[in-house]
Amino acid sequence: MSVRSLSATLALSAVLLGVGVPTASARPSSYELPGDAGGSKFEGIGYDVRTQRFYVSETTGGEIHRAQLRSAAATEWLRGDGTDGRWTARGVTVDSQGRVYVAGGPNGIDHPGEPDLWVYDRSGRLLAALRTGVANAFLNDVVIGPDGAAYLTNSNAPQVFRVTERHGRWTVRTWVDAAATIPTQTGFNLGGIVVSPDRRALVVAQGNVGKLWRFDLRTGKVSAVDTGAADLVNADGLVRDGNQLWVVRNFSRVLSTLRLSYDGRTGTLVSATPTDPARVFTTAKLAQGRLLLVDSKFDEQVAVPPYEVVALTPPRG
Structure with a gap:
């Protein structure tokens, strides 16, 4: 077998088994996260291209952890527990x-009067702690739009919020309420969110029914993304690179790869790759050609270590 064939085989095996492949730069194939003595669970991840750092959120307490791509262990960056x-x-x-x-x-639901979202600078200084003003808002995922604003999804209603800053003043408002177009279903509704390839729309996952929705950034008009017969139930995190769209399907334990049209109106299923059956990945970020996936521990009543982010070479098509 040639070196190229062996490399391709290892990469595919890594995706199937949920383990990483060592690279020439010796980047870790997994990253250890700090945890609490009573068990910790995790969900979100953000990546700073400039510093090559990534940030992971802990649902059990609200801590934010940070790591470098070349370091195998994350450290607590922001404390939680209030x-x-x-x-x-x-x-x-x-x-x-x-x-x-x-x-x-659900921070503002479980703790009335507390913020729904926060913004920090690189040093960890709090810039904003905001309330949406919308009852029962469950802010799930967030993306930066081409206008520099942040857009956040609501898992309890078909709403997308927009966060902006002007002269140091931060505001949040309901950007689009799509109740007339997107029926609210039992379970988690809007979740993962990315910008379309043409940067004129947002593509949003509705995981409980396995649909993708297109939100036009100019008009706010909402329409269903045509994904044919693709099974996208439990769609959670979305990651886009060019016209490649990866859909992290948490409890389905599948990473689905779609080819997205330039305007984000259609998505063609390329592959549905099983991930590690012992893990429930929630979302991911693309960092230097690899997907960094968060092992949530959502399948464990009381989570036990190791707590990890796993790096995979994603399938393409």
Whole structure:
């Protein structure tokens, strides 16, 4: 077998088994996360291209952990357990200025009056702690739009929120309420969110029914993404690179690869790759050609170590 064939075989095996492949730069194939004595669970991940750092949210307490791509262990970056009113955390992303956005999930539901989301600078200084003003808002995931604003999904209603900053003043508002187009179903509704290849729309996952939705950034119009007969139930995190769209399907334990049209109106299923059956991956970020997937521990009543982010070479098509 040639070296190239062996390399391809190892990469495919890594995706199937949920383990990483060593590379010439000796980057770790997995990253250890800190955890609490009573068990920790995790969900979101953000990546800072400039510093090659990534950030992971802990749902059990709201801590935010940080690691370098070449270091095998993360450290606690922001404390939880009520720090800045944060008792839990979900989606994380980083903008071009290195500012870290954290979606609070049910933080404002479980702790009335506390924030729904936070923004920090690279040093960990709090820039904003905001409430949406919407009852029962479960802020799930977040993406930076081409306009520099942050867009966050609501898992309890078909809404997308928009966060902006002007002269140091931060605001959040309901950008689109799609109740007339997207029926609210039992379970988690809107979750993963990415910008379309043409940067004129947002593509959003509705995991409980396995659908993708297109939100036009200019008009706010919402339409279903045509994905044919693709099974996308339990779609959680979305990752896009060019016209490649990876859908992390948590409890289905599948990584689905779609070829997305330039305008984000259609998606063609390329592959549905089983992931490690012992892990429930929630979301991911692409970092230097590898997907960094969060092992949530959501399948364990009381989570036990090791707590990890796993690096995979993603399938393409």
